Amino acid sequence: MVEERPDPVPGDGQLLVAVEAAGLNGADLLQRAGHYPPPPGVPADVPGLECAGTVVACGPGATSHRVGDRVMSIVPGGGQAELCLLDDAVAMAVPEGLSAAEAGGFPEVFTTAHDALVAQCALAAGERLLVTGAAGGVGLAAVQLGRLRGAEVVGSVRDEGLRPAVAGFGAGVVIDPEEEADHGPYDVVIELVGAGSFPLHLRSLKTGGRIVFIGVGGTGPTAELDARQLMTRRAVVRGSTLRVRSVREKAEAARALAEDTLGLLASGALSVPVAATYGLGEAERAYERFAAGGKLGKIVLVTKARP
Numbered sequence: 001m002v003e004e005r006p007d008p009v010p011g012d013g014q015l016l017v018a019v020e021a022a023g024l025n026g027a028d029l030l031q032r033a034g035h036y037p038p039p040p041g042v043p044a045d046v047p048g049l050e051c052a053g054t055v056v057a058c059g060p061g062a063t064s065h066r067v068g069d070r071v072m073s074i075v076p077g078g079g080q081a082e083l084c085l086l087d088d089a090v091a092m093a094v095p096e097g098l099s100a101a102e103a104g105g106f107p108e109v110f111t112t113a114h115d116a117l118v119a120q121c122a123l124a125a126g127e128r129l130l131v132t133g134a135a136g137g138v139g140l141a142a143v144q145l146g147r148l149r150g151a152e153v154v155g156s157v158r159d160e161g162l163r164p165a166v167a168g169f170g171a172g173v174v175i176d177p178e179e180e181a182d183h184g185p186y187d188v189v190i191e192l193v194g195a196g197s198f199p200l201h202l203r204s205l206k207t208g209g210r211i212v213f214i215g216v217g218g219t220g221p222t223a224e225l226d227a228r229q230l231m232t233r234r235a236v237v238r239g240s241t242l243r244v245r246s247v248r249e250k251a252e253a254a255r256a257l258a259e260d261t262l263g264l265l266a267s268g269a270l271s272v273p274v275a276a277t278y279g280l281g282e283a284e285r286a287y288e289r290f291a292a293g294g295k296l297g298k299i300v301l302v303t304k305a306r307p
């Protein structure tokens, strides 16, 4: 449902942005269902963890961007609206050539994938990377970023019809999740589906391998750990979320992402796959489409911006 609200006013270090597009994410579904309250100070009934648009006002101390600039950013909530407050330090310039829908669907999944692969797992050239849930928003970001870092990427995708397209984004092999163990061993596994295959993934790690948990919506959050498997492999298991981080930590993740990707986005070497766009007034349909699965990349809401 779309409702009128008072225009937000940018505070210290904030930008007010006329939103052109805002991607949907799994956390939005959880928040709408009452299972994932936003941090204090963020409206609980306006979802949206990312958006792109034009700066219409700058708060005190917001000096990195100016009125009229096109920016994109992760936000703690409220992105799916005509106006949204962004942290100036976290916002990135929208590169030339990127459409509004692509820019609105970029920040959350690419920040998540980049942070997981680079900051958390230090993925190196020549390493073998397993991306689970590889046809989704984070999955396709991880496949592309893994390939660009020189890794050998294996994508696992349960929808057979989407596997050729995922290969087209740089996965050398795209497999059914049932085949994951057959295609190991892996240096890095990015868990986007849940903990269901954790014991198998741990046994499929090389010595010094790393597993990073990012999402648990598919097979849930719990698994049994055989510590001997961890010990013999000198393995590292970690997890990460973006939303709870401080502005400083988000700015650091955004800076690292921007350095590595904005030029590649502008040149077309990296792309933001958008499965479908919907108007703000069609948000219900957009959410139904997201929840139905079987999509390639992002579902994005687009709005008539009013800079």
Ligand SMILES: NC(=O)c1ccc[n+]([C@@H]2O[C@H](COP(=O)([O-])OP(=O)(O)OC[C@H]3O[C@@H](n4cnc5c(N)ncnc54)[C@H](OP(=O)(O)O)[C@@H]3O)[C@@H](O)[C@H]2O)c1
Binding pocket: 025, 026, 027, 108, 109, 112, 132, 133, 134, 135, 136, 137, 138, 139, 157, 158, 159, 177, 192, 193, 213, 214, 215, 216, 217, 218, 219, 240, 241, 242, 243, 292, 293, 294, 295, 297
């Ligand atoms: N930690 C963080 O900061 C952070 C940030 C962003 C996202 N996330 C989480 O990361 C996960 C991925 O996000 P996303 O945006 O990429 O979501 P998405 O676009 O919905 O993609 C999820 C993918 O996982 C697949 N999948 C779901 N259940 C599965 C199962 N049981 N077996 C095999 N594959 C399954 C889906 O396949 P189908 O299409 O066939 O269903 C889909 O391709 C979500 O859980 C999300 O909430 C976490």
